[in-house]
Amino acid sequence: VADGPGLLPSVPALDAGAMDAARRRWASRAEPPGALGRLEGLAVHLAGVTGMCPPPIIQRPAIVVFAADHGVVADGASAWPSEVTGAMVATMAAGEAAISALARVVGARVTVVDVGVGAPTAHLGGVLQRRVRPGTASIARGPAMSEREARQALTVGSDVALEQVTAGADCLVGGEMGIGNTTPAAALISAVTGADPVAVVGPGAGLPPERLAAKRELVERAVARLDRPTDPLRLLAEVGGLEIAALAGFYVRAAAGHTPFVVDGVIALAALCVADLLANGTAARAVAGHRSAEPGASVALAHLGLEPLLDLDMRLGEGTGACLAVPLLRAACQALTDMAELPSPSANPPKSGT
Amino acid sequence: VADGPGLLPSVPALDAGAMDAARRRWASRAEPPGALGRLEGLAVHLAGVTGMCPPPIIQRPAIVVFAADHGVVADGASAWPSEVTGAMVATMAAGEAAISALARVVGARVTVVDVGVGAPTAHLGGVLQRRVRPGTASIARGPAMSEREARQALTVGSDVALEQVTAGADCLVGGEMGIGNTTPAAALISAVTGADPVAVVGPGAGLPPERLAAKRELVERAVARLDRPTDPLRLLAEVGGLEIAALAGFYVRAAAGHTPFVVDGVIALAALCVADLLANGTAARAVAGHRSAEPGASVALAHLGLEPLLDLDMRLGEGTGACLAVPLLRAACQALTDMAELPSPSANPPKSGT
Numbered sequence: 029v030a031d032g033p034g035l036l037p038s039v040p041a042l043d044a045g046a047m048d049a050a051r052r053r054w055a056s057r058a059e060p061p062g063a064l065g066r067l068e069g070l071a072v073h074l075a076g077v078t079g080m081c082p083p084p085i086i087q088r089p090a091i092v093v094f095a096a097d098h099g100v101v102a103d104g105a106s107a108w109p110s111e112v113t114g115a116m117v118a119t120m121a122a123g124e125a126a127i128s129a130l131a132r133v134v135g136a137r138v139t140v141v142d143v144g145v146g147a148p149t150a151h152l153g154g155v156l157q158r159r160v161r162p163g164t165a166s167i168a169r170g171p172a173m174s175e176r177e178a179r180q181a182l183t184v185g186s187d188v189a190l191e192q193v194t195a196g197a198d199c200l201v202g203g204e205m206g207i208g209n210t211t212p213a214a215a216l217i218s219a220v221t222g223a224d225p226v227a228v229v230g231p232g233a234g235l236p237p238e239r240l241a242a243k244r245e246l247v248e249r250a251v252a253r254l255d256r257p258t259d260p261l262r263l264l265a266e267v268g269g270l271e272i273a274a275l276a277g278f279y280v281r282a283a284a285g286h287t288p289f290v291v292d293g294v295i296a297l298a299a300l301c302v303a304d305l306l307a308n309g310t311a312a313r314a315v316a317g318h319r320s321a322e323p324g325a326s327v328a329l330a331h332l333g334l335e336p337l338l339d340l341d342m343r344l345g346e347g348t349g350a351c352l353a354v355p356l357l358r359a360a361c362q363a364l365t366d367m368a369e370l371p372s373p374s375a376n377p378p379k380s381g382t
Numbered sequence: 383v384a385d386g387p388g389l390l391p392s393v394p395a396l397d398a399g400a401m402d403a404a405r406r407r408w409a410s411r412a413e414p415p416g417a418l419g420r421l422e423g424l425a426v427h428l429a430g431v432t433g434m435c436p437p438p439i440i441q442r443p444a445i446v447v448f449a450a451d452h453g454v455v456a457d458g459a460s461a462w463p464s465e466v467t468g469a470m471v472a473t474m475a476a477g478e479a480a481i482s483a484l485a486r487v488v489g490a491r492v493t494v495v496d497v498g499v500g501a502p503t504a505h506l507g508g509v510l511q512r513r514v515r516p517g518t519a520s521i522a523r524g525p526a527m528s529e530r531e532a533r534q535a536l537t538v539g540s541d542v543a544l545e546q547v548t549a550g551a552d553c554l555v556g557g558e559m560g561i562g563n564t565t566p567a568a569a570l571i572s573a574v575t576g577a578d579p580v581a582v583v584g585p586g587a588g589l590p591p592e593r594l595a596a597k598r599e600l601v602e603r604a605v606a607r608l609d610r611p612t613d614p615l616r617l618l619a620e621v622g623g624l625e626i627a628a629l630a631g632f633y634v635r636a637a638a639g640h641t642p643f644v645v646d647g648v649i650a651l652a653a654l655c656v657a658d659l660l661a662n663g664t665a666a667r668a669v670a671g672h673r674s675a676e677p678g679a680s681v682a683l684a685h686l687g688l689e690p691l692l693d694l695d696m697r698l699g700e701g702t703g704a705c706l707a708v709p710l711l712r713a714a715c716q717a718l719t720d721m722a723e724l725p726s727p728s729a730n731p732p733k734s735g736t
Contacts, residue, residue, distance in 0.1 A: 057480075058470065058473050058478070058479060058480075059480055059698055060461075060462075060587040060588040060697075060698070061588060063480075063587065063588075063696065063697050063698035064480060064696055064698055064702070065675065065694045065695030065696035065697065066694040066695050066696070067694060067696065107414075108414075116412065119412050119722050122722065123720070124412070124720060124721060124722035125412060125721065125722070126411075126412075126413055126417075126418060126717050126721055128720060128721075129713070129716040129717040129719070129720035129721055130713050130716065130717060132716055132720070133709055133712045133713045133716050134709065233414040233417065234414040234415060234417075321419065337694070338692070339693065340419045340420040340421060340691070340710075341419030341420050342417065342418055342419035342420070342421065343414075343417050343419065344413055344414070344417035344418055344419075348418070352709070352710065352713055355487055355488065355706070355709040356694075356706065358487045359483070359484050359487045359706055362483040362484065362486055362487050363480050363483040363484060365483070366477070366478060366482060366483035366486070367478060367479065367480055367482075367483055368473050368476065368478035368479070
């Protein structure tokens, strides 16, 4: 991540020529104009991302789950203890998490990256060891980490994205596991969008309603320390998380490398908000996989100008919602590739009134 | 289709025991309760349909596209001439239609059935020849077909469903191709639900706005001939279509045989409205694949009590929206099958206040 003016590579604009070619190609396919709805816009978008028309059909999607712990859990941010992060990393390593199952359905590989779990994970088969520090400090009491650590975590994400593409991945899906991480996600979304913490704080993984006000206060205390506008690296260090920083680097690298990528729920969207500040144009290359039930997700989607493909009332994280959108990306490209031209000139719809 | 009290087999109630078992299994999986959102209800539903918990993961989905023509096209019901039906059947036979492409993405086979196309299709490889008559008469001027023909078309659909299951299909997706068929679909939905034709008539495959009022009038004239409540066979004969009758038979047979089936857009939903009158409980076993942009679809979904999985502004038919939902059915079953139990007792969320 040495190229580009700052920390990360710069992101090129979408390829307008490939997008125009995709629009023209749709207009001559054997269907009523626009009848495939959002699949058509999706294929146009992927043409812009890859610079190819039709965009290549995704063959090797890679799901990367970044895992880390959060000091703010000690302040009551979550219904679950931090130990669950390590337990869920072990569940993923065993192929028995939700994301393991969904990845099988879409034919994706799952890679788990320890970027900051509190418990040891080195004994677990296949968990990439990229730990920057064993969890953050509580964002309710001071900076989550140093700027140097935030930069390291960004680099972990960027490096892993590059490694996955080098290994053959043609679509990147970012996921996360980190008990307590809806709290820094809410803080980041509030800080970037200016939304009130009330609008972005939700129950996460099941915080009882009577504890929501306290969670909001944690977010308010964190955000209150920030100057606005805040440098994105400072944002990550002050109120972020290690897996969130890694996801931000992952997205910037995918965007810079013309690789399609699918964004998941509220944590992933918080990371994309920061990624877009780090490298302008990153969000314009994203595909929003789903609308998470966590309220901050909708705030971030609106801020980023993204309309998600799925809305299934999911709020699990791990990359599950983004993973489920992968067949839709494939379908968009496959249809634009395979569909015949209009069967014959006589099949053109008559002009109105004739 | 000789069994059952009437025309078609009767449909058993969903298996409440398997559904309870699925709910209990979800409650002990390694995720916050309810975090997989609608996937959880979908797996419970599929447990009820198949009588198994976890429900088997779909391996061999079969898409069947029923094709037929409509006399009402001569009265201005569509922007396209009836010849396009045959041309699109040829496009499907060549594997170059939208449904051909999407079926590849989900690993499904497509079978095209000529139940009433006006043009010859016997020379096209692989198109099942089950033609009842070469298109209907115009529903704006009199009955579309005789009750005997409607019964024959129902039997075609029921037989094809049985043939597909016998050949190994474990999930049935119905599609259709028939220029003009949003007009009989609107008439059926209006007749079954009582909705005003204004609420159910849309542009279909691109009717110009200035011709919509005339299309509504065609529907009104057709529906005005019906007594209410009308016998479902009479409904099909009077204002239906051959592919719509076949789809109704297809759904009843799938439901009676405990086979999961996914319903597509407005034509498919019109067929399901009739199927549910023919065999009570058919709609309760359906999975609604998507919300078509055609207005009658939402009216039918509300009447049937179905909430679709996808909402992608599609309105192509052919089974495309239902096909795209198949990976979600797989994901629901795969997650319920593969996910670990909660990692340890200490991972249970604390009671509130502790």
